[in-house]
Amino acid sequence: MPPQTHLDNLAAVLTRAGWSTRTRYSEAQPMLHVFAAAAPQIGECISVAPGPPTGRAWYRSSRGVLLTPCSDPMTAARKIAALLTPYVKAALPSSPRESEGNVPCWWGHHTRRWRGLIGKGRSARLISAETLEELAKIIAQTNNQR
Structure with a gap:
């Protein structure tokens, strides 16, 4: 098959x-x-x-x-x-006010790392981690700091 x-x-x-x-x-x-x-x-x-x-x-x-x-x-x-x-x-945001916390994430085939983009416009920054779990922790930490 x-x-x-x-x-x-x-x-x-x-x-x-x-x-x-x-x-x-x-x-x-x-x-x-x-x-x-x-x-x-x-x-x-x-x-x-x-x-x-x-x-x-x-x-x-x-x-x-x-x-x-x-x-x-x-x-x-x-x-x-x-x-x-x-x-x-x-x-997922826990409340409608947190909807700006959604972070686009992807696997970098060439870098062999998980990537995410935090923030918008000039304040946006690229984050990176070896595992998706590590990336989720970075995102959670960043969201808690806001």
Whole structure:
């Protein structure tokens, strides 16, 4: 079965669970971008890779973690949701007055680091961390200082 079919199956499960997905099939390696519509700056790119020990197809996170065999998209969806939910909750404002606290975040493929942009206009500054968890902590600290 081609990777796109496995990713389409996973996308259907994730969509039913309330997550937003976007396919990236024009890239060298087909990927599925998973994110929450309320916090699109935080997401995960899922690909298909050979898994142990037989080499059959597995879902793989952007961190290189093999999630589950592609024959089990329900479990993969639960694992992806468990991975993203704490970061999505941290990115969402707790009150309407804090809506300016939303921070666009992304993975720098060339720098191999997570990036975020805090502030607006001339006061904007780029932040960087090795893990998404570290980046979320920096964002939380910055939001608490405001």
